[in-house]
Amino acid sequence: MKRARILFNGELTAVTVNDNNDAVLNDGTVIAEAEANWQPPCDGKIFVLGLNYADHAAELAFKAPEEPLVFLKGPNTLLGHRKNTYRPDGVDYMHYECELVAIIGKTAKNVSREEAMDYIGGYTVGNDYAIRDYLENYYRPNLRVKSRDTCTPVGPYIVDAKDVADPHNLALKTYINGELKQSGNTSDLVFDIPYLVEYLSAIMTLEPGDMIFTGTPEGLADVKPGDEIVTEVEGVGRLVNTIISETDYLASLN
Numbered sequence: 660m661k662r663a664r665i666l667f668n669g670e671l672t673a674v675t676v677n678d679n680n681d682a683v684l685n686d687g688t689v690i691a692e693a694e695a696n697w698q699p700p701c702d703g704k705i706f707v708l709g710l711n712y713a714d715h716a717a718e719l720a721f722k723a724p725e726e727p728l729v730f731l732k733g734p735n736t737l738l739g740h741r742k743n744t745y746r747p748d749g750v751d752y753m754h755y756e757c758e759l760v761a762i763i764g765k766t767a768k769n770v771s772r773e774e775a776m777d778y779i780g781g782y783t784v785g786n787d788y789a790i791r792d793y794l795e796n797y798y799r800p801n802l803r804v805k806s807r808d809t810c811t812p813v814g815p816y817i818v819d820a821k822d823v824a825d826p827h828n829l830a831l832k833t834y835i836n837g838e839l840k841q842s843g844n845t846s847d848l849v850f851d852i853p854y855l856v857e858y859l860s861a862i863m864t865l866e867p868g869d870m871i872f873t874g875t876p877e878g879l880a881d882v883k884p885g886d887e888i889v890t891e892v893e894g895v896g897r898l899v900n901t902i903i904s905e906t907d908y909l910a911s912l913n
């Protein structure tokens with residue numbers, strides 16, 4: 660089953676998603692994929708892994724961490740499928756990051772690695788944009804790199820965990836304007852999902868809807884206003900996002 664949330668008649672509305680990726684309301688009404696007003700598929704804490712693929716750490720000339728490098732993002736960053744993310748004026752490097760996102764399905768505290776997968780409710784696709792002008796080293800707050808409004812598209816929907824046979828063997832791909840730019844596989848995760856659930860649930864209680872962005876493989880490229888970015892995780896979904904200028908973004912708020 661695929662579950663999502665759309666804005667319908669001005670209200671946040673839970674829907675299921677059919678085989679054509681259209682939204683289906685409770686009463687059976689179908690809203691075409693390209694017409695639906697997609698929202699982030701859940702609320703919750705947003706955990707993000709840094710440098711959780713050794714090849715990505717290497718392309719930034721970092722060593723892969725020996726303990727998970729996790730940061731929290733604010734809800735201001737979240738955005739649904741087919742929405743616009745702005746590129747701040749005057750920056751030189753804005754990079755997409757295609758990620759598998761594991762969604763917590765039930766309350767988890769001090770969960771062992773062995774039991775951890777029972778606490779995953781589903782999976783979605785995330786794009787953890789980075790303004791790399793401000794990347795300094797990896798033990799630092801990363802507000803300027805990763806916390807801008809609109810910089811975390813997520814969705815379009817959550818696939819139930821039971822429908823993803825092996826989350827540790829999924830292809831990740833990013834396309835800019837149809838051209839393949841990033842390609843990796845979750846089999847290369849430095850810290851896998853059970854490890855992360857054990858690690859995080861030892862620090863704090865995890866609740867249904869919490870999201871674990873598991874990191875991105877190598878393959879960075881700069882994105883500019885007008886670019887369409889598609890991040891895709893095999894068997895989980897295809898998330899579309901468009902880059903706009905900061906000026907256009909600010910104008911859209913009025």
Ligand SMILES: O=C(O)C/C(=C\C=C(/O)C(=O)O)C(=O)O
Nearest residue numbers: 708709710711789797801874875
């Ligand atoms: O910006 C970086 O690449 C380093 C980093 C975070 C990286 C990710 O989000 C990732 O590897 O997916 C950091 O916070 O230092």
